[in-house]
Amino acid sequence: MGDEPLGLDEYRALVEARIPARGTATKPLDECLGLTLASDAPARIPVPPFTNSAMDGFAVRRVDVAGASPEHPVRLPVIADVPAGDPAATPLRPGTAERIMTGAMMPAGADTVIRVEETDHRPGTDRAPEAVTILRGAEEGANVRRAGEDVEAGDPVLTAGIPLDAVAIAAAASVGHTTLEVVPRPRVGVLATGSELREAGDPLGPGQIPDSNSHLLAGLVREAGCEPVEVGRVPDDPAKLLGLLAQWPALDLVITAGGISAGAYEVVRQALSGPASRFHRVAQQPGGPQGLATAVVGGRPTPVLCLPGNPVSVWVGFHVLAAGVLRVLAGRATGTAPRTSRVVAAEPWSGPAAKVQFMPVVREGERVRPMHPLGSRSHLVASLPRADGLAVVPVGTGRVEPGTELEFIAAHPR
Known part of the structure; x- marks a missing residue:
């Protein structure tokens, strides 16, 4: 990691440069729900087909x-x-x-x-x-x-790039399609790291904590419409991390949690360091440590998006970066920047003026307030269910006052 943190936009550009191009596939209609249409689907028959x-x-x-x-x-x-x-x-x-x-x-x-x-x-x-x-x-x-009063044969019906919901699939069926060319659902591997982690519900020894990160990331991947094909956990042992990845099938992306900071037991950084790897501090709070790497998974080089290990930082990193990577892989976007809306701070809070702050907030109408009195501290995973999303406090804003206008990233975009 360099001494000077990267700006978020600079790091986002590095991430986007690593996203691989994906092919398309032709699938039957009943397998297309939630996928992205890869090519236009015009009407093959008129609707109605007869008067x-x-x-x-x-x-x-x-x-x-x-x-x-x-x-x-x-x-x-x-x-x-x-x-x-x-x-x-x-x-x-x-x-x-x-x-x-x-x-x-x-x-x-x-x-x-x-x-x-x-x-x-x-x-x-x-x-x-x-x-x-x-x-x-x-x-x-x-x-x-009248025959054809909705659409005639050859008329445009579905255009490439749209997400295929139930209505779109019904429209495709109504105009004679049995299959559609789509972008396949991204296949993702999720890996939580740390010798301190134990399965949720297991007895805890001194210094041990339940593994919430693997559940968090797998759930977020599913919520993003992608498939968490593999979900694993490894201790702070580089050989075990590489061995696990070598056993996994071919994937489009691996997302890791933990093991990328400047400590002595940073297993992801140690295992995946190399010419194609970049580990940085990004000027954001929480979740400053970030990383990009390549690993051989399923016999082929696979991009690895490396998030920090504290659960709130994982949650923030997913919504700020990883969710956008999945949207690009799924064919639903060309860039990774999250969609935002405007909100107003309902109460004051402080933040680091030299960094972008992502404050987990409760939203009430157009007004937001921090979800917890401790603000954006990265260990507050048990309080995350209260958060509706993230208020984005730009660089240079050391203190948010009531009435301050901010951008908002929804945690549950509709």
């Missing part, structure tokens, strides 16, 4: 029912029954009607649908009547969905 009824009722010619009213009803013989899925094989003859269900194909010769409620036919009756009394006329085309 159909928008209501349960009777398909007619508008001219035959033009003057219908309760005082002057029109009675027509019913010559066919057209349920949804029926080919509507019987053409409508002048002066007749066909019972038709919602979504059913309009028979040739019909131009209008009279709702069942505007006839003397009881809704829900199994059999079509021999004749129907029309109690109210309608405009030509009433209650009819």
Whole structure:
């Protein structure tokens, strides 16, 4: 680590330069939820694919029912029954009607649908009547969905780069797609380090603490829509760290917690130091120690994003940097900077003027306050559930006063 800390923007540029390019894959629709569309998906068929009824009722010619009213009803013989899925094989003859269900194909010769409620036919009756009394006329085309009125074949429907939610997948299915070209879900390895760590719930000896970092990082990776393929923990032993990574399958990214500062037992820095590795102090609080490395995982060089070990620093580092790396790997962004909104400080607090401070805060409307009286100290993991996100205090602001406008990074972006 150099003597002078890097500015956050400078370090972010180093991180972004290490993000590898990713390929695409063609997947069936039921495997695409949450992925990013890699290429445009235009309509292969029109929607609707055929002209159909928008209501349960009777398909007619508008001219035959033009003057219908309760005082002057029109009675027509019913010559066919057209349920949804029926080919509507019987053409409508002048002066007749066909019972038709919602979504059913309009028979040739019909131009209008009279709702069942505007006839003397009881809704829900199994059999079509021999004749129907029309109690109210309608405009030509009433209650009819025209083929292609939503989109025609070839029209744009989904554009590359969008996240595929349930609505997008339904739209793709509606226009004839069975598969989509997508950016595969990033495969991530999570590694907590430290000889002091024990599995949560295990008895603790002197100097030992529960491992919360592996659970924290694995959960954050899942919340980001990625797959934590491997979740591990190693003591302060470089050989064991390298041995574990060598056993893991191919991954797109490894995220580590701990072992990168200036102490004597910094296992990540010791194991992964080399020409491709960079370990820095970044001018931010908390989470100043940061690192970038490359490790052989699954037989191929894999980027490693190295976060500090204190849990709040891990949480901050994930939202400030790691989440953005995952968005880029997932094809949802071209840069790693988090999305922010404007908030106002509700109470005063102090910070290091020479660093960017990321204060875990509770948000109430547009006003924020620190989640804990101890502010942004990096060990306050048990209080993190109270935090809605991070207030970003820029360099040069040694003290935040009530009413100070700040940027806000949501911990649970919608």
